[in-house]
Amino acid sequence: MNKSPTPGETPAERIDARIAELADWRGEALAHARELIHRADPDVVEEWKWNVPVWSHDGVVCTGENYKTAVKLTFARGASLPDPAGLFTSSLEGKVRRAIDLREGGRLDARAFTALVRAAVALNRAQG
Numbered sequence: 001m002n003k004s005p006t007p008g009e010t011p012a013e014r015i016d017a018r019i020a021e022l023a024d025w026r027g028e029a030l031a032h033a034r035e036l037i038h039r040a041d042p043d044v045v046e047e048w049k050w051n052v053p054v055w056s057h058d059g060v061v062c063t064g065e066n067y068k069t070a071v072k073l074t075f076a077r078g079a080s081l082p083d084p085a086g087l088f089t090s091s092l093e094g095k096v097r098r099a100i101d102l103r104e105g106g107r108l109d110a111r112a113f114t115a116l117v118r119a120a121v122a123l124n125r126a127q128g
Contacts (some may be wrong), residue, residue: 011048015064016055022066028069029102030064037061040117059124061117074099077127081119085112086088 078098
């Protein structure tokens with residue numbers, strides 16, 4: 001079940017494979033986050049780095065890591081982003097990154113998450 005995508009696949013295919021290999025609520029959560037990221041920024045680029053899905057636009061927007069009890073969406077410059085909905089639940093003491101830990105049965109606020117992705121893209125563009 002811990003099959004890592006094989007070299008030669010496109011990043012999108014690797015992300016598809018990761019979602020499929022999870023085959024539980026974590027795959028659904030990662031797929032939903034991916035859909036929201038693309039909805040927030042249709043020009044986002046999917047990459048595969050550090051053996052995890054990465055979404056970039058003029059720099060890393062966020063990564064999608066999976067663990068036994070969580071899907072972690074880590075925003076590369078999260079400490080610099082407004083988070084009025086309080087989505088960030090992890091890495092709160094860090095000076096750069098912030099993360100959202102999704103747990104089984106939890107719900108990702110689509111509107112707030114989309115705004116966070118758009119803010120991350122805007123920050124990347126501004127810092128060029």
